[in-house]
Amino acid sequence: MSRSSRFITLEARPEPSALWVWAAPLLAVGLTLIAGGLLFAALGKDPVAALAGFFLKPLSSLYGLGELGVKAAPLALIAAGLAVGFRGGVWNIGAEGQLTMGAVVGGGVGLAFLESTGPLVLPAMMLCGALGGMAWAAIPALLRTRFNANEILTSLMLTYVAQLLLSWLVHGPWRSPSGFNFPETEMFGPAATLPVLIEGTRLHLGVVLALVVVGAIWVLLGRSFIGFQIKVMGLAPRAGAYAGFSQRRVIWMAMLLSGGAAGLAGLFEVAGPIGQLQPAISPGYGFTAIIVAFLGRLHPLGIVFAACFMALTYLGGETVQMDMGLPLAVTGVFQGMILFFLLAADVLIRYRIRLGRAASAKAL
Secondary structure: OEEEEEEEEEEEOOOOOHHHHHHHHHHHHHHHHHHHHHHHHHOOOOHHHHHHHHHOHHHOOHHHHHHHHHHHHHHHHHHHHHHHHHHOOOOOOOHHHHHHHHHHHHHHHHHHOOOOOOOOHHHHHHHHHHHHHHHHHHHHHHHHHHHOOOHHHHHHHHHHHHHHHHHHHHHOOOOOOOOOOOOOOOOOOHHHOOOEOOOOOOOEHHHHHHHHHHHHHHHHHHHOHHHHHHHHHHHOHHHHHHOOOOHHHHHHHHHHHHHHHHHHHHHHHHHHHHOOOOOOOOOOHHHHHHHHHHHOOOOHHHHHHHHHHHHHHHHHHHHHHHHHOOOOOHHHHHHHHHHHHHHHHHHHHHEEEEEEEEEEEOOO
């Protein structure tokens, strides 16, 4: 007796469409808006008004535009650093922990020179913040190159170690004696705080510095021999090895650079809008930056636009929470939807869906 069953297979396309590779992020954003409207309607809200409140109202004031820059800057900075590794096949998932360690080390310098008014305090904090992130990223780099440990797991697990260390510091030795027993440090002094650029907003100098670093990474990736090595090792590791490129060097460089960028972003957060160390200094920028990197197609310019859009989801979530009583979790829902649609579009760009009928013969 023979029987047949229907099946679905994915057939690799000979050459993915370059047009759709770049159009997929826009398609994902459009599908997210449609799905978001349906979600709001299911919650009993006017979808047009809810989407307008989510995406337009946060941009209707100078303060809102400043907040967009404040939230987009760390996302763009971290994502640009991660893109270096992703291009080279190095998967650093622990940027959130490296951000935390950058805040701890750089913030520790600010606390050590609390009374100082010297002009070098802030540059020293930035340097130490970047070094803190690099040191935390060096651990998975060492484990990968020395023991071939998976950097996805090691960098992710170190995130929780860093957060526990920060929590212990602000609950214990670094707790402010004048903080009414709240788990927080002293406020940084004026010399250890990033200056505000536009009066009436929280837009600070760190936003400009983040754009400068993203531009430097753009030059590194597109105009340097190191960037060429990273690209080759990511696309064709065997060809790169045959050409004499070192996989270990690419891993170390990608991890240290992405860790340094994340650490600097963490320092900008505590020396900018927050002004002190607290148990939570990030709403998950290190994880959201992974979406930003892929939404921007691992290109620094695309990453800046993607960071602005993802920052808008944070602002929109807060707006609809205050205006419409929706839960703040709607931000995570929108971010999850855009990641889902982007991944689905990428699959269809690289593969064709084939429907067929498989026949199997089985003797009974």
